[in-house]
Amino acid sequence: MMDRLRFVLLETWESLTRNATMQAAAISTTYIALMLLGGAGMALYKLDAAAQALPSQFEAEVFLKMSATREQALELRAQLEKMPEIVRVTLTPREVAWEQEKQKLADQVNLADLPNPLPDKLTVRVRSPELLPAVSERIAQSPLVEEVIDSRQELQTVLAIARLVRWIGLGAGGMLLLAALVLIYNTVRLTIFSRQREVRVMALVGATLRSIRLPFILEGMIQGAVGGILAATLTLLIAAFLSDYLTRQWPFLNDLPPGLPPSIVMMGLPTLGALIGGLCAWWATQRYVHI
Amino acid sequence: MANYEGAMVELKQVSVVYGDQHALRRVSLSVEKGEFVFLVGATGAGKSTLFKLLYGETRPTEGEVWVLGQPLHRLKPRELPFLRRRMGIVPQDYPLLPRKTVWENIAYGLRAIGYNESAVRQRVAQVLALVGLNEQARQMPSQLSGGEAQRAAIARAIANNPPLLIADEPTANLDPDTSWEIIELLMRINLRGATVIVSTHNRGIVDRACQRVVAMDRGQIISDVPRGGYPIELDRLHASVML
Numbered sequence: 001m002m003d004r005l006r007f008v009l010l011e012t013w014e015s016l017t018r019n020a021t022m023q024a025a026a027i028s029t030t031y032i033a034l035m036l037l038g039g040a041g042m043a044l045y046k047l048d049a050a051a052q053a054l055p056s057q058f059e060a061e062v063f064l065k066m067s068a069t070r071e072q073a074l075e076l077r078a079q080l081e082k083m084p085e086i087v088r089v090t091l092t093p094r095e096v097a098w099e100q101e102k103q104k105l106a107d108q109v110n111l112a113d114l115p116n117p118l119p120d121k122l123t124v125r126v127r128s129p130e131l132l133p134a135v136s137e138r139i140a141q142s143p144l145v146e147e148v149i150d151s152r153q154e155l156q157t158v159l160a161i162a163r164l165v166r167w168i169g170l171g172a173g174g175m176l177l178l179a180a181l182v183l184i185y186n187t188v189r190l191t192i193f194s195r196q197r198e199v200r201v202m203a204l205v206g207a208t209l210r211s212i213r214l215p216f217i218l219e220g221m222i223q224g225a226v227g228g229i230l231a232a233t234l235t236l237l238i239a240a241f242l243s244d245y246l247t248r249q250w251p252f253l254n255d256l257p258p259g260l261p262p263s264i265v266m267m268g269l270p271t272l273g274a275l276i277g278g279l280c281a282w283w284a285t286q287r288y289v290h291i
Numbered sequence: 292m293a294n295y296e297g298a299m300v301e302l303k304q305v306s307v308v309y310g311d312q313h314a315l316r317r318v319s320l321s322v323e324k325g326e327f328v329f330l331v332g333a334t335g336a337g338k339s340t341l342f343k344l345l346y347g348e349t350r351p352t353e354g355e356v357w358v359l360g361q362p363l364h365r366l367k368p369r370e371l372p373f374l375r376r377r378m379g380i381v382p383q384d385y386p387l388l389p390r391k392t393v394w395e396n397i398a399y400g401l402r403a404i405g406y407n408e409s410a411v412r413q414r415v416a417q418v419l420a421l422v423g424l425n426e427q428a429r430q431m432p433s434q435l436s437g438g439e440a441q442r443a444a445i446a447r448a449i450a451n452n453p454p455l456l457i458a459d460e461p462t463a464n465l466d467p468d469t470s471w472e473i474i475e476l477l478m479r480i481n482l483r484g485a486t487v488i489v490s491t492h493n494r495g496i497v498d499r500a501c502q503r504v505v506a507m508d509r510g511q512i513i514s515d516v517p518r519g520g521y522p523i524e525l526d527r528l529h530a531s532v533m534l
Contacts, residue, residue: 204346208372
């Protein structure tokens with residue numbers, strides 16, 4: 001078993017050292033692609049965490065018209081509860097709200113003699129922050145509704161940044177990843193051609209197709225994994241530098257929840273690289289290694 | 292299966308067609324255990340195609356190919372390597388790996404099929420002694436003469452101690468004395484029990500060896516002589532081509 005493993009590893013090493021320039025090209029393209037994807041992933045995670053942390057980001061406060069009766073308020077609540085985007089609707093009756101308001105301002109003004117100016121209020125909770133703007137729009141169209149207040153503005157800014165990061169990261173990273181796939185495929189293909197004699201000798205002495213192909217697949221996996229390690233290291237360094245710089249510029253950013261744990265980046269990108277590299281190499285061996 | 296006693300090779304009405312070209316036409320041939328067979332014929336006669344059929348690199352368009360009792364014409368691809376381990380193949384192309392020494396070249400084939408290091412060392416030493424290349428063991432292929440390179444290729448083919456040895460033009464580009472040394476080596480291997488099939492168009496060695504000679508021309512077997520020299524039929528054909 002150990003002898004077999006040794007043979008496969010030596011063959012892999014032979015493959016890796018055969019076309020150094022092509023190997024370097026494949027690894028560098030992989031690492032740039034994975035760095036962009038990793039960077040985008042980290043930024044998206046942070047933005048998502050920021051969006052989750054925004055107060056009331058899932059909720060809208062719906063103030064009804066003063067003319068709306070309690071029955072109408074309850075009927076509207078029942079209608080809203082049937083909407084699939086909505087998780088929960090809570091009714092705060094105007095008298096309860098007024099009591100709370102009086103207590104809150106008790107030290108400053110005496111509101112006891114004043115008539116209640118507050119309307120009934122519905123607090124609507126949606127399934128995800130992205131749904132909030134559309135749901136608020138729809139609720140605002142009801143003739144019973146005076147005003148809908150939500151954290152749409154802040155939320156939309158965060159979501160817009162997240163979209164931008166997603167498109168740039170996935171677009172550029174995806175295209176580079178495609179280039180990396182082609183380069184790994186091509187590098188393995190060239191290695192196969194340059195090792196045609198070995199492949200033929202192995203085939204003629206009766207080596208199985210799997211054992212002939214395995215070193216080439218390992219070659220692709222190593223290329224991908226090395227690209228992934230470089231990408232993870234650089235992504236974490238850049239993220240640390242950027243985070244340090246940005247929090248010095250805007251101290252309130254310290255209050256944001258923490259980003260993606262570095263261990264996940266250090267494990268994830270090399271694993272992704274190895275999987276992609278192995279897949280490309282497997283594809284190349286399927287086409288070019290036969291017995 | 293290891294001690295298979297039937298016909299080593301049996302071709303039944305085999306044809307191989309590439310596009311509209313017939314490389315082999317209804318060829319039937321049987322080689323028994325322990326035989327030494329010369330396959331002779333001019334370039335393009337079908338010798339290499341027949342050899343490729345024997346080690347499964349080409350599939351017959353029609354007919355049956357039996358090697359060591361296995362039906363190669365319907366063998367599954369994953370079964371082929373295990374049949375090849377019981378054959379020694381000396382191909383005409385890619386004889387040796389240029390970046391490895393003679394020792395490493397022979398060891399490479401054994402390692403590729405899972406031999407452990409102590410078995411590799413033992414087998415390589417044995418075959419190097421058998422082919423007379425002990426002194427050249429650490430030399431690179433570029434440092435070898437043509438005959439030595441061919442001996443090394445034969446050593447690699449027989450390292451696994453196969454019952455069947457197939458050598459495609461092992462004397463090509465060798466001078467007459469070296470060619471005869473190679474044939475002597477193959478006959479020694481034959482005497483040790485292996486069935487040997489050698490393709491050649493070297494008239495001198497065929498006449499001198501006095502073994503079974505199968506002659507091919509244009510994809511067909513035109514003569515099969517149990518013990519003889521270079522077939523007269525081929526001489527006639529060559530003469531007619533020359534005229």
